[in-house]
Amino acid sequence: MPLVTPVTKLLNIRIPIVQGGMQWVGVPKLVAAVSNAGGLGVITALTQPNPAALRNAIRETRSLTSKPFGVNITLLPSINPPDYAGYARAAVEEGVKIFETAGNNPGELIRFFKSNGCVVIHKCTTIRHAKSAVKLGVDILSIDGFECKCRSSWRGRYRRPRIGTQDSHSPEMHAHLTHSLRAPQKELNVPYLASGGIADARGVAASLALGAAGVNMGTRFMCTVESPIHENIKKTIVASSEQDTVHIFRTLHNTARVFKNKVSMEVVQIERRPGGAKFEDVRELVSGQRGKVVYENGDPDYGIWSAGISIGLITDIPTCDELLRTLEKGTEDIITNLSTVVVKSKL
Numbered sequence: 525m526p527l528v529t530p531v532t533k534l535l536n537i538r539i540p541i542v543q544g545g546m547q548w549v550g551v552p553k554l555v556a557a558v559s560n561a562g563g564l565g566v567i568t569a570l571t572q573p574n575p576a577a578l579r580n581a582i583r584e585t586r587s588l589t590s591k592p593f594g595v596n597i598t599l600l601p602s603i604n605p606p607d608y609a610g611y612a613r614a615a616v617e618e619g620v621k622i623f624e625t626a627g628n629n630p631g632e633l634i635r636f637f638k639s640n641g642c643v644v645i646h647k648c649t650t651i652r653h654a655k656s657a658v659k660l661g662v663d664i665l666s667i668d669g670f671e672c673k674c675r676s677s678w679r680g681r682y683r684r685p686r687i688g689t690q691d692s693h694s695p696e697m698h699a700h701l702t703h704s705l706r707a708p709q710k711e712l713n714v715p716y717l718a719s720g721g722i723a724d725a726r727g728v729a730a731s732l733a734l735g736a737a738g739v740n741m742g743t744r745f746m747c748t749v750e751s752p753i754h755e756n757i758k759k760t761i762v763a764s765s766e767q768d769t770v771h772i773f774r775t776l777h778n779t780a781r782v783f784k785n786k787v788s789m790e791v792v793q794i795e796r797r798p799g800g801a802k803f804e805d806v807r808e809l810v811s812g813q814r815g816k817v818v819y820e821n822g823d824p825d826y827g828i829w830s831a832g833i834s835i836g837l838i839t840d841i842p843t844c845d846e847l848l849r850t851l852e853k854g855t856e857d858i859i860t861n862l863s864t865v866v867v868k869s870k871l
């Protein structure tokens with residue numbers, strides 16, 4: 525019994541599971557493995573040093589799969605922003621038809637992709653951003669919850685109430701996914717993915733029950749055979765519990781959930797200092813290059829690296845094919861078995 529949802533139809537995939545863009549992780553081998561397994565693999569554009577390298581990554585992915593795959597473009601606040609338009613143009617010229625956008629002010633990119641007949645998935649955490657994205661014509665929303673390996677900067681600042689919340693005064697409102705998924709049903713007219721904290725069939729089935737048309741997963745895909753990160757980091761994820769992540773940059777209104785290690789705890793301590801911290805105070809510690817080295821040399825304490833609460837649910841390192849089969853079968857079984865709970869009422 526296949527799982528058919530508006531997302532499987534729109535993306536032409538078998539299982540409503542998307543591998544979200546992941547810096548240093550969303551590379552052709554993983555992307556193709558996810559797509560070959562029936563989900564949607566997504567190349568992370570900014571992992572490639574320039575648009576020409578992205579073209580090569582797209583070609584390499586295409587040589588590994590004939591199935592649909594997408595490209596993620598994440599708009600980060602930066603003094604010297606990457607050539608976003610160049611990456612977008614390269615991907616469209618290479619024939620990519622599915623894009624995942626994330627971050628601030630995605631309007632221009634979304635308009636460009638829509639004018640080229642592409643399907644756009646946009647990541648967001650606030651009802652306001654979700655509504656704007658729908659107005660811009662996005663086809664699918666990816667709704668991130670508090671559980672996610674979240675980074676406010678790739679979905680807009682959390683200063684506004686997030687989906688499912690009422691509080692507009694808290695500097696950073698984080699709603700749990702079970703709560704966040706209610707609002708879009710009432711307020712938005714596009715299918716949406718549940719994102720954050722999902723790593724097993726129960727999470728997929730629960731997301732569908734909450735109204736999502738599929739799920740977006742990141743951390744779970746880090747810990748697969750085809751994921752490019754060092755084996756020791758995969759083993760570290762398997763050995764970790766849901767207690768092993770921490771929020772950094774919360775006081776800087778740019779919250780990110782990362783693995784709890786010496787470096788991230790030092791960042792948290794600096795942020796807690798009387799008078800708080802400025803980005804300059806932690807710049808060295810949080811350098812993306814140090815995070816990249818973690819994935820290359822396998823030392824989990826070398827730098828900051830991304831991980832969601834779902835690490836607590838990850839107990840193995842399967843191939844993407846094994847993973848997606850297990851999730852598909854498990855989800856079908858849960859949904860089918862749930863019907864046995866219903867006893868015909870005599871009323």
Ligand SMILES: Cc1cc2nc3c(=O)[nH]c(=O)nc-3n(C[C@H](O)[C@H](O)[C@H](O)COP(=O)(O)O)c2cc1C
Pocket residue numbers: 543544545546547549568596598625626647671672673678719720721722740741742743744746829830831832833834
């Ligand atoms: C290692 C890692 C790197 C990520 N990098 C990005 C990124 O560059 N852009 C982006 O939009 N999302 C990024 N994400 C978020 C994922 O696409 C996805 O939304 C998130 O991981 C879902 O939550 P989960 O990890 O609990 O499954 C990253 C996630 C991880 C784990």
